[in-house]
Amino acid sequence: MAAQAPGTPESAQPGGYGGDYGPLPGGDALRAEHIGKSFGAVTALVDINLHLGRGEVLGLLGDNGAGKSTLLKILCGFQRPDSGGILLNGEEVTLRSVDYARSLGIEAVYQDLALINQLSVYHNMFLNRERVRWPLLSNKSMRDTARTHLNEMGINIPSVDVPVASLSGGQRQAIAIARAVYSDAKVLLLDEPLAAMGAKEVAIILDLIGDLKRRREVSIIIIAHNYGQALEVCDRINLLQHGMITFDKQSKDTSVQELNDIVVAEYRRALQERQRS
């Protein structure tokens, strides 16, 4: 059990890690303390203690069904934890809704992307944050801004007027990420942002995250399956196993090998236990 107790001073250090990305400004952007969550008889999260430094990029790894997505949905206000607390910039907050979490600067990209197939690209990019000149939508302004942002990111789509349904998986994902990135979020939560993407799109998104990291203005939690990509882009890695954070190291202090070994060892141990009983 390598879980760090909350409040260890390490996160507050203006650490010099992260290679050419420069030091972190210091302090915690987000801290989760003793988060627990059950769905009926199923316990998804037992006791989650997690911290995210200002400007830090934290990789959250773990098996399927370990509770990563549940944790993300709690941190963005979509679900309420059964126990435990969340601190934003050191202040305790109750994230009572997605809207409220957004107003505090927490923005999420869900695994299912939360895009509306029937709506155009630009309406999706401004979903629930529409620009309005009451009572009408300012479609032109939203269309122009969406086009500018997607061009800046290097994402080519035929037109921002087409419904999202007509785009490829990778393009849809890029749009969901663009929506979150351009929302002036202070904390960005990304659930498998690279899952359905082609090589070029992966490069675009990794560049984008790298760019955010360089500026150190946004703190990011990335849920990932690919250990190599996670180590490449994240400052620090947390491993989530059976509802707890069981591993917490700087990326430079660990390796794909070590992460693999831990997960495989865990699997073997569980298998043996099952065989014994």
Added chain:
Amino acid sequence: MSKMTEQGGTLLLPDETPGTGNGTVDRLRRGLGVFGRQREATILVVTVALLLYFGLTNPTTFVSRTNAVDLFSENAAPIAIIAVGEVLLLICGEIDLSVGFIYTLAPFIMFYLNVYYGVPALLAIILSLVFGLVCGWVNGFLTVTLHLPSFITTLGTGFILGGLALYLAHAEPKSIPPATVGYGDWLGASPWSQTIWAVVIVAIFAVVLTRTRWGLHTIATGGNQLGAREAGINVGRIKYGNFMITGVLGALVGVQTAFYLNDIDPLAGGYQPMFYSVTAAVIGGTAMLGGSGTIIGAGIGAVALSTLIDGFDVVGISANVVQIVFGGAILGAMIANVQLTRLRERGRT
């Protein structure tokens, strides 16, 4: 990265529609294309064709002021106004079967308030609309808060409202309260008033659906309810609101029709106006799958249905045959709708 095969890195180029070099022909073709892509195009063509057919074959009877009033004010307008509410509900994945009974009961509310309780005429009319609002709220409460499927919710509330109307009125029609007659002209008694109401309501809600946050969130709610919630949209509020809009519109049509027919009948309304308006919505291009629909289309659909009802009446074909045609029209429209959507999705990039 198991899903990496999908569209690996093939990003589309910005679209450049190749022109033929001939400006006018090009513009015309693009114009036709834009028109053809509008979901309302099909129903508009069908409606115009129907109007032309009945008009050309019955130049004296069909093309007359009396008949036009029948077609638009008596038949089309009530269907169109209720269809506005049903389209909003169908888009967010719900339906209201009870709206026709709100229609039945609303004029009785006006009658009893004015005649028995001495409520001033205008206030009685407004309160009958508030009654529709409350009915919509109850439908929303049962569907959203208590998680009943709206089909069942409104089946139940429809029976209750229909029963209440019969019970309160002892199954007897009432005459329009004299005090309200002055407002009746504005609402529905004069020949064109109901048509004007319908056009204005369709126009307003067409803008609400396509150009406001409410419309966008209604589409989002029906298109991807989980996604809409994840984006922070209060989908419950959207559904409550659309049930309430439908309730008010149902009550309005009930009161209007009572004035138009100069009679408050406990057997007016019922399922027929609801089924007609859902039919209008469907043939107008609203799929019952949620997430898409058009209010203008439903308005035109209401005219198409009314043209059939009225046209067959003029020609002298029995109303029973009309029902067969309706059935065919619903199925035809739905087949076109579903198959076109499938084609569109297969052709997706």
